[in-house]
Amino acid sequence: xxxxxxxxxxxxxxxxxxxxxxxxxxxxxxxxxxxxxxxxxxxxxxxxxxxxxxxxxxxxxxxxxxxxxxxxxxxxxxxxxxxxxxxxxxxxxxxxxxxxxxxxxxxxxxxxxxxxxxxxxxxxxxxxxxxxxxxxxxxxxxxxxxxxxxxxxxxxxxxxxxxxxxxxxxxxxxxxxxxxxxxxxxxxxxxxxxxxxxxxxxxxxxxxxxxxxxxxxxxxxxxxxxxxxxxxxxxxxxxxxxxxxxxxxxxxxxxxxxxxxxxxxxxxxxxxxxxxxxxxxxxxxxxxxxxxxxxxxxxxxxxxxxxxxxxxxxxxxxxxxxxxxxxxxxxxxxxxxxxxxxxxxxxxx
Numbered sequence: 001x002x003x004x005x006x007x008x009x010x011x012x013x014x015x016x017x018x019x020x021x022x023x024x025x026x027x028x029x030x031x032x033x034x035x036x037x038x039x040x041x042x043x044x045x046x047x048x049x050x051x052x053x054x055x056x057x058x059x060x061x062x063x064x065x066x067x068x069x070x071x072x073x074x075x076x077x078x079x080x081x082x083x084x085x086x087x088x089x090x091x092x093x094x095x096x097x098x099x100x101x102x103x104x105x106x107x108x109x110x111x112x113x114x115x116x117x118x119x120x121x122x123x124x125x126x127x128x129x130x131x132x133x134x135x136x137x138x139x140x141x142x143x144x145x146x147x148x149x150x151x152x153x154x155x156x157x158x159x160x161x162x163x164x165x166x167x168x169x170x171x172x173x174x175x176x177x178x179x180x181x182x183x184x185x186x187x188x189x190x191x192x193x194x195x196x197x198x199x200x201x202x203x204x205x206x207x208x209x210x211x212x213x214x215x216x217x218x219x220x221x222x223x224x225x226x227x228x229x230x231x232x233x234x235x236x237x238x239x240x241x242x243x244x245x246x247x248x249x250x251x252x253x254x255x256x257x258x259x260x261x262x263x264x265x266x267x268x269x270x271x272x273x274x275x276x277x278x279x280x281x282x283x284x285x286x287x288x289x290x291x292x293x294x295x296x297x298x299x300x301x302x303x304x305x306x307x308x309x310x311x312x313x314x315x316x317x318x319x320x321x322x323x324x325x326x327x328x329x330x331x332x333x334x335x336x337x338x339x340x341x342x343x344x345x346x347x348x349x
Contacts, residue, residue, distance in 0.1 A: 001114075002138045005214065007203060010105055010142040013080070014043045020101065020137065022077040027051040028067060028091050029082045033107065036145075037082040040105055049074040055083065055090040057243055058121040058236050064093035071098060081136075084108030084157065085243055092118040092134035104136040107145045109157040109209055110244065111164050111217025114139070119233070125311075126237035135221070141214055143207040151200050154209070155289045158189050158196075159248035161213040162282075163228050164220035165189075166255065169265055171223035172318045178222050181215045186272045188212030190285070197289055226319040227312075228254040231328070234311035239300045246298060248291040252283035253331045256341035261321040279341040294338030305332050 004012050017025060024047050029037035034053035041048040052070050056063050067090055071079065081091035082105045089112060091102045096118050104113035116135040119128040146154070165185040168178050189212040195205035231250055235241045256279035259266040269278035273285070292298055309328050321327075330344040 001135060003141065003214070004139070005141040005211070007142060007144050007207065009140045010040055010145060011043070013040060013103070013105065013140060016103060016138045016140070017044060017047060017078070020078070020103075022101075023047065024049045024074070024076045025078045025080050025103070026071050026074055026076040027080045027082055028055055028094075029053045029087045030055045030084075033083045033087070036107070036148075037080075040082050041080060048080075049076050055086040057086050058126055058240070059086070059089040059093050059119055061120050061122045064090060064120060068094050068098060071100060076100065078103060078137075080105065081113070082107065085110035085112045085160075088112045088136075089119055091136075093120055095134045096131055099133060102134065102136040103138045103140075105140050105142070105145070106210075106213075108149060108153065108244070109146075109161045109213035109216075111161050111213050111220055114214065114217030115221030117220065121237055124237050124240075124307075126233045128233060141210055143203055143210045146206050146210060147201060147203070151197055152290055153244070154196055154200070155193065155286075155291050156242075156244040156248040158193055158209050158213065159251060159286060159289075159291060160244040161216040162186060162189050163232075163247045163251045164216040164225075165212075166251065166269075167225045167228050168216075168219035168223045169268075170258065170262055170320045171226065173222075173224050175222075178219055182219045183268070183272065185212045185215035185219065186269075188215070190273060193285075193289055224318055226317060227258065227321075227323055227328075230312050230317055231308070231332075234308045235295070235300070238307045238311060239295075239304045241295065241298050241300055245292050246295070248286055249293065249295055249298065250335050252279045252286065252341040253335045255279035255282065256343050257327060257331050258319065258321050260343050283341050295332070295336040297338065300336060302336060305329065305336060308332060 027037040078101045079091045081088040165182040168182040192205045192208035274281040
C-alpha cells in the first residue's frame with residue numbers, strides 16, 4: 001500500500017495510475033458524488049473508462065453484483081473509489097471476486113481505505129471478512145476534498161474513526177505501535193474537530209482530522225475489532241441505520257460497558273478526552289459537536305432492539321468484558337433513548 005497525503009495530493013492520481021501500469025480504470029462513487037468522481041478522474045483522459053455512481057451504504061449484494069458486471073463489461077484494469085465508506089466498500093466488494101486492484105480517494109474520515117476488511121449486506125444481515133485482495137494499493141488523502149463535507153457529516157465520520165482507535169486500544173492482537181497510533185488518532189480528532197465545527201473552511205483543522213482518520217483506519221486494519229463494531233454492523237443490517245451516525249451514538253455506551261474492566265486504559269483515555277470519565281466526556285463532546293444523541297433519532301424502531309441483541313450474540317468474538325444478552329440490551333436501551341452512558345451492569349450489581 002502506498003499513501004500520498006496533503007493538500008492537492010488528488011492531482012497525483014494520474015501519476016499513481018501510470019506507476020502501477022494500468023491501462024484503464026472504472027471510478028466508483030455514490031450518486032451524489034458522481035460529478036466529483038468525474039472531476040477527479042478527468043486528468044486520466046481515455047484511461048477512465050467510466051463513472052459508476054451507484055454505491056450505497058452497507059454495500060447491498062445486488063449493488064455489488066451490478067458493479068462487478070460493469071467492470072467486467074468495460075474490461076478495466078483497476079477501480080478508483082472516490083468518496084467515503086460506501087464507495088470504498090463497493091470497490092472492495094468488486095475486488096473480492098474480480099481481483100482488480102483498488103485505488104482510493106477518500107472524501108470522509110471513515111478509514112475503510114486502510115483496511116482489508118470487506119462488508120456485504122444481504123437482506124438484514126451484514127457479513128464482513130478480511131482479504132488482502134481488497135486492500136487498496138494506493139490511497140490519496142487530500143484534505144481539500146473534505147472541505148465540501150457538511151459539518152454534521154464531518155463530525156459523525158470522525159467519531160466513526162474514533163471508534164476504530166478506541167477498540168484498537170483493547171484489541172487482543174494490538175501491539176505497541178498500534179497503541180501509539182490509536183492514541184495519536186484520538187488526540188488529533190479530539191483536538192481538531194471543534195475547530196472544524198467552528199470554521200468548516202479551515203484547511204489545517206481538516207488536515208489534522210484526516211490525519212487522525214488515517215491513523216485510526218490503520219488501527220482498524222491491523223487489529224481485531226470487538227463489541228462496538230459488532231453492534232454497529234448489526235444495527236446497520238437489521239435497521240439499515242446510517243453507518244457513521246450509528247458509530248457516533250453507540251461508542252460512548254460501549255466505552256461505559258467495557259472500560260470498567262480496563263482501569264489502566266480508562267486512565268489513559270481520561271488524559272485524552274478531558275480528564276473525567278472517558279465515556280461521559282466523549283458523550284458530552286459529541287453533543288457539543290452536534291452529533292446525534294440516540295438511535296431513535298436515527299430512525300430505529302424500538303422493536304428492532306431484540307433482533308440486534310440476537311445478532312450480536314450469534315457468533316463469538318473477542319471483547320474485554322463478557323457480552324451477555326442483558327448487558328447488550330441495557331446498553332442498547334440507553335443508546336436508543338439518548339440517555340447518558342452508564343455501566344448498568346455494575347449499577348445493578
